Amino acid sequence: MRGQLSLEFAIIFLGILVLSIVTIYNFLNITLFPNDSLSTIDIEKISSTARTAINLVNSGYRGFNETVYYVGITYEGYNVTVYITPNVSEDVKNFIVSYIKNNSNINKNYSLIIAAY
Template identity: 45%
Template sequence: MIKISLKRAQISLEFAILFLVILVVSIIYIYNFLSNNLTKEDINLDKIDIAAKSAVILVNSNYNGIHSNVTLVYGGLSWSGNKKNITIYISPRSYVTVQIKNFIISYIYNTTKINSSEYNITVDP
């Protein structure tokens, strides 16, 4: 009876070690793939995208007294070939005031800590 339970424990330990090795190797491959295929500009675009979504959510929740009369929808972003000129799309366009545009742009620069002289962010229209 003792021999059977020891064999089961040994099999469980071997499986756990094998699983750990597969997990570590997978993480190394994923890290190498991401570091070789993503540039600094790609990572900054992702940060800008997340910050823009958050800014629109804050505007919709009347954060800091900034609000619109309707619910704004984040439509995404586009960028130039060098990924330095970025346009944020929000709809409905007619309700996006200058105050809302300025809040979104300043929120993006403040949360992402990107260089405002290097990246030009605008809100359409």
């Protein structure tokens, strides 16, 4: 019985130790070595917000009478390109860009381009 309690305590202690080391490593890595690109979470926020903006356009929001399809997203560093099809008016593109910038809640400076695919 005593040996089993000791083993269980050792496993719990090892788990806490590993989690602590991973947390400290990630904190120091982010703090000391900021990377020169958007994170995966930022890209997911941009992608999700772009889909919402396109859904708004397709539903006739602000009197838009165009159908737009979300094709995908690419990024390199802080340059993000959202691909749509077909080619639409500049008003629609400007709406999508402003909607993404205003609603994605990303506090980093990044360039955003809407490209027809």
